[in-house]
Structure formats: C-alpha cells, structure tokens
Amino acid sequence: MRNPYEVLGVPRTADAAAIKSAFRKLAKKLHPDANQDDPKSAKRFAEINQAYEIIGDEKKRKAFDRGEIDAEGKPRFHGFEGFGAHPGAGAAGSPGGAHFENFSFGPEGFRRAGGGTGARGFGGGFEDILKDVFGAAAAGQGGRRTGFGGMPFEAEDMHQPAGRDVEAAVTITLAEAAKGGTRRVHLPTGKEVEVKIPAGLADGQQIRLKGQGLPGPGAVGDALVTVTIAPHPLFERDGANLRLDLPVTLYEAVLGGKVRVPTLDGAVELNIPPGTSSGRTFRLKGKGLPAKGATGDLLVGVRIVLPKEHDIELDELMRHWRDAKPYDPRRDME
Structure with missing residues (x-):
C-alpha cells in the first residue's frame, strides 16, 4: 500500500483536523454508494480507509512515523538488539572481543558447536530465550529437555504460556x-x-x-x-440513531412539498409542511442502526439553501416583503 500521507494528500506535518477533513472529502467523493458504476472507486475507497486507520489514530500515526509499523499497520522487523546491535559487539577478533556461537538442534536438543564468550547482550538470559522460543520443539525423552550447551532442565521449569x-x-x-x-x-x-x-x-x-x-x-x-x-459523507452516528443535514430550497420551505431523502436502505419521500424553518428536525422511524431490541431512527435536520447565482427578482421580492411584513425572529433573545 502507498504511504498513507500520500493517499490522503496531506503533508506529514498536518494536524489531526486536517487529516480528518481530507479523509471526509475523499470519502464523500469515492464512496461506493455514489459511484456504483465505477468499480475502481471501491478499491480507492478501501485505500483511503486504510490510510485514515493508520494516520487518523494518534498512536498508530506515531508508530508509523517512527517506522515501527508499515502502511498496512503491520509491525516492521528490526532484528534482535543482542546480536551486536550496540557498540563493542562484533565477530571474534574484533575490538569488542565478542563473537557469535553456533548451535545445532537434533534429537538431543540444543548443542553448542563452538566455544567462546558468546555475543554481548545475551548474558544469562539467552537460555531463557531458547526456552521461550524453542521449548516445545526441544523436548527430550522422559519429559526432560535440553537447554543451553546440552544442559538438561525439567519440563515443569518451562513457564511458557x-x-x-x-x-x-x-x-x-x-x-x-x-x-x-x-x-x-x-x-x-x-x-x-x-x-x-x-x-x-x-x-x-x-x-x-x-x-x-x-x-x-x-x-x-x-x-x-x-x-x-x-465516517459517512452524509450521515452522522448518534448512538443507534443517524443524523442527516438535508438542504431544501427557499420555496420548498415556504410552500412545502415532498422531497427525496437518502437512507441506508435507499431514498424515501419526506413531506415538508409549508412554513418550515431552517433547523427543524424530522424523525424517520426505523431508518437508523440496529440495536438491542429495536432499530434507531433517522433524524433529518432541514437547512434552507439559497441559489448560488445572484437573483435580482429574489432581491426585489425580499425588499417588498421586508417593507410590507417585517418581523424579528430574534426578539426573544434580548
């Protein structure tokens, strides 16, 4: 998978809000419900979800930035620190004086193939590592197992989960x-x-x-x-309920009418009564998420949207209306 920052189109310095905003824009654009005729959108949608799963989570983002996990969230292998991963460790004859010992495994268990001081960083804990990693396979006869250098140890000493x-x-x-x-x-x-x-x-x-x-x-x-x-491009979760911001025209709000409302099961018709104000909420029963014993509802909030283009006739109508029938919707706020 590609770098999650590149997938979402944000720099590494982007804050959490910018990452979330970029994801929501792409999710709305590439959501399968809105691109049913484009099979590639589903793959791209899955890719941005995976990217947001990594850098949209604070802990996973830090782990990715440190190189501890890859773009799919899988741990990266960095090797064992004990194998000469610090200054002074090295092969026999090196300045550190340490060297690796060779081991073999057979019917008699683990055996040391060469002598020496051993690799630095192991100390007495190397035998424990062998027990943890190979204890099950290194079982000897009679319930006994061979440990470091062929030294036997009892099976009950193996405290392995x-x-x-x-x-x-x-x-x-x-x-x-x-x-x-x-x-x-x-x-x-x-x-x-x-x-x-x-x-x-x-x-x-x-x-x-x-x-x-x-x-x-x-x-x-x-x-x-x-x-x-x-996150869904249209719906917000509120427990088992869903919330939807529904744009309506000025004339639909004033005169009323039937409007199409999207749901997770497909679009339905909602009857908007005349004189509906922006912010009014309608409840569609059973159009939310499944829950114990019942299904949540879809809460549809009305938002009046004016046309994008400047309309001179609308301006004149509003001036006439303002002069003939003034009213103050904020009078109760004082």
Whole structure:
C-alpha cells in the first residue's frame, strides 16, 4: 500500500483536523454508494480507509512515523538488539572481543558447536530465550529437555504460556455496520482471514477469532479484531440513531412539498409542511442502526439553501416583503 500521507494528500506535518477533513472529502467523493458504476472507486475507497486507520489514530500515526509499523499497520522487523546491535559487539577478533556461537538442534536438543564468550547482550538470559522460543520443539525423552550447551532442565521449569492472543484492526463502512457483511483482515501472524461482520456492530467493538493467535505448547491463542466505522459523507452516528443535514430550497420551505431523502436502505419521500424553518428536525422511524431490541431512527435536520447565482427578482421580492411584513425572529433573545 502507498504511504498513507500520500493517499490522503496531506503533508506529514498536518494536524489531526486536517487529516480528518481530507479523509471526509475523499470519502464523500469515492464512496461506493455514489459511484456504483465505477468499480475502481471501491478499491480507492478501501485505500483511503486504510490510510485514515493508520494516520487518523494518534498512536498508530506515531508508530508509523517512527517506522515501527508499515502502511498496512503491520509491525516492521528490526532484528534482535543482542546480536551486536550496540557498540563493542562484533565477530571474534574484533575490538569488542565478542563473537557469535553456533548451535545445532537434533534429537538431543540444543548443542553448542563452538566455544567462546558468546555475543554481548545475551548474558544469562539467552537460555531463557531458547526456552521461550524453542521449548516445545526441544523436548527430550522422559519429559526432560535440553537447554543451553546440552544442559538438561525439567519440563515443569518451562513457564511458557499456552498461547498468545494477537490484535488486528479493520475499518468498515456505515452500511456494513448496519447490515453486516464480511471483510478480509491481515493478522500479525501473516495470515489473511475472512471476518464476519455482524449487523449492529458498534465503533471500537472487538471480534474474537478463536485459534487464530500465536501457538503455545498446549493451545493456540485468539485474534482480537478491533472494528472502526469509517465516517459517512452524509450521515452522522448518534448512538443507534443517524443524523442527516438535508438542504431544501427557499420555496420548498415556504410552500412545502415532498422531497427525496437518502437512507441506508435507499431514498424515501419526506413531506415538508409549508412554513418550515431552517433547523427543524424530522424523525424517520426505523431508518437508523440496529440495536438491542429495536432499530434507531433517522433524524433529518432541514437547512434552507439559497441559489448560488445572484437573483435580482429574489432581491426585489425580499425588499417588498421586508417593507410590507417585517418581523424579528430574534426578539426573544434580548
């Protein structure tokens, strides 16, 4: 995946508000609901969601800027610090005087193939590393295992967990949160799995995938997938309800009429009564998000929008109206 800053078209110095604004503009432009005839828009929409998932989150953004994760949120491998990663460490005969020892693994467990002082940074902890990483495979006969240099140690000394959970994240659309669906998710283990998204999932909720974590001697951990719901270009979430800012013309507000209103299930008609003021809210029952025992509503707020072009006739009409029938909508504010 491309650099998330390039995907959203923002510099690395952009603040959180600028990043969110850039994402919302692109999401509105490339949302699949508005580009049903363009298959490329869905791929591009997924790309900007992935980019926002990285740099729209403060912790992930810092981790990406430090080079700890890549553009897909996967950890970057930086090697082990103990292997000569600090001044003074090196091969035999180097100024540091340290060298690496060779090890082999066979029926008798781990064996040292060469002598020496060992690599600096290991100290007495190297045997513990071998136990943690290779303990399950290095089991000997009779419940005994061989440790560093062939030294035996008892199986009960291996305090290794049964398995470890891993964490991943996925961003879904508002429609997927409402109706459910499936998504492919990359796990830190390297696997790519298909995750079922249940209808009514809340933002930040986790899905547990049994047995998709890291293995241990007795069991395998789980994968915890945190779900983020991407901002929608039209709807704002308010619990189980959705809010929509609906632009109407001046004559629709004054004279009333039927207007088309988008919902997650398709457009419906809303009857605007005559004399509707800007800011009035209409409730469409059951057009929100699924919730326990019920479904939320769609709250439609009216916003009167004047024509972009300057209209002389409208100016004259308003002057006549102002002089003939003046009124003060702010009189109760004093």
